[in-house]
Amino acid sequence: MIEFTPEMRDSEKLRRYYGFTLFTDRSKAVAHLKKLKGAPYFMSNRRIAELADICESNLSQIYHGRRGASRDYARFSEIHRDTEAAILGVRPEINPPLRGGAHMDPVGARRRLQALIALGFPMRILSEGIDWGKDPQPVHRFVTGKSGRVYIVASTYYKIKALYEKLHDVRPEDMGLSKVAIGRARRSAVLHGYAPSSCWDDDTIDDPSAFPEWTGACGTPEGFPIHLREEIPACEPCKAAAGWKEREHGTLNGGKLRAMMELRQMDAFELARRVGVSDDAIRRWVWEQRHPSMGNIRTMASELRCQMAELMDGYTLDEDPDIRPEDFKGALFRTMIKDSGRTVHQLAREAGFSHTTLYNWIKGRKYPDMERIQKVAKVMEVDWKDFYR
Template identity: 35%
Template sequence: MSTYTRRAELTPEQLRRVRQDAKRRRVLLSLGAPSRTNSIDEVQRHVRQLYFDRGIPVSAMARQSGVNRDTIMHLIRGFRVVQGERVPVTGLLRSTLDKLWTITPDGASVDGRRRPSHGTRRRLQALCALGFDCTWQAARLNVCPSNLNALVLGTRGRQFVLAATAEAAAALYDKYQHVDPRDVGRGERQIKAAKTRAAQHSFAPPWCWDEDTIDDPNAIPEWTGACGTARGYAIHMRDRIPLCQACREIRRKKDGEASVLDPDKLASAMAGSGIGIADLAVSLGCSKQAIYAWRSGDYVPRSQSIDRVARALGVRPADLLRDRAQSRGEL
């Protein structure tokens, strides 16, 4: 957060800018022109592009434009917090808007302080797959747990991280990628929660990466040694390895564009395996209402859920899907 600076403590240059802004507002008011504008969509898009796509820090943009860093951050987020509630940013001073347009990627250089986030995200996800939860990782990296959690999940669209954070995450990964979480004091409950979360989001463990691929934005994790091929998909199913994105795409191509669960085939498979609704719900970690909805056809599960159901029932995923002709006829 910014702190208030008394007028007597301003430098001559800062004082000159304050007087210029005040004079400009008085002139605009005398001419009948509003000193504020609600047309901020374009400048907001400009600032967000600099922040998310170019990795320009807010502090660098503030230095180049002379605009308070909190004002820039509020514009990027689209809101500011007032008394605990989010208030949308709907307007700016015209003088502020003009200053924001002066920001350029060349003028607000990152000076090597930011790096692409995909390598750091993959390292943190790999530690999570081993059982190191985000709270433990955040404490070791000295960052806010909620910010690290958003980085791991990729929920805030951050394409860059501070170089210091990237280096600290790489050091943490190198130190603990071959360590059992129990050896550093993590309990069974914490380890299980971290691994469950990693399985739900298909986080790749350390052995799926090497030093040449973990920082490559176009690389995919090698779960099976043949990921992205039909053989890789078969190994996933045989060894009950969580499906990676590349093999999931292979599966979709193999089973057709619409991989729709057939309620009748699900009921038959459950009857043949002797597994009831309650037992299947416990095995999948979901509610009985979800199983009822799948069996009745009221809800269509995702492909990942169909794979888990097939493994629990001891059948192939294709044995639970509707026929291609039937699926095409309903679309």
């Protein structure tokens, strides 16, 4: 025979005589907790427990529907009516004190980690810096959004913010990190389009509606050509301002590449040898199964003796149909550099190229493409067509 405790007897009396029990389903309390912990309130468990006058650990058990150790827990679905009333009686606070368990928007934290990766800091270093261990996978899942997190707790947010303030002005090379790890982090940032710290201000990095300021002219028609010329990932405002309609497989037009290869009587093997890639990569680009980097597009344009715009969609340059790449005058270019009061090395630094590139133009080993020559002309404050006369 079952022995009834006083609580069980009281509950049975209420059920028999009044039609309800001392316990009720926890669904209403959980829904209210989610509201308090979510945007725009972001209240922590500790703050809610203080206002409800219940134990914080009990509140966490109610929220997750289980009690006991992690390996030996018991699930439950009902809570005491007084506990439910205490939880439902907590009113949302617009600006609660942010504490360890408060839920916050993950956008700012994600952007800070992406900026550090763009600077060259490996994910393993970032993971150790925020006490996530040496495994870089949690950072990778969070940064790429694959973790599915719709919030981040305040304690983690402040750890990431402190790490960002510590490292965003530091060169990874100065910390003794290997060049291989730094290069891998930077290539990953370029691949995923992560914005470095220079693209963010303190008042915009946490704003979900803000976008990184890559060029100084983002959101204007002048911004998109700068993205392409400097090989910077194009931001959505610049694409919209330029009326850019992105192709399904990227910006390279495979049909134009194939036509230019036929015009120059160059097959995939020869072009691959000159560009430094496999012939299979060329075929994939021609059929638009893969998208080449801007550097590879520039190299192909140089080897095919055409402008990048002739291989791409949605972008045009200030071009003159009467000027051909082979009309470039290397000796005249050298003279104009001297007339501007610069050396080849100084001009290369100002334009962001290597001095070897400029020497190749001067000696006629290679012809400059329109993007680069127009950038050099802008630095020298001359008309780019003067280099061809």
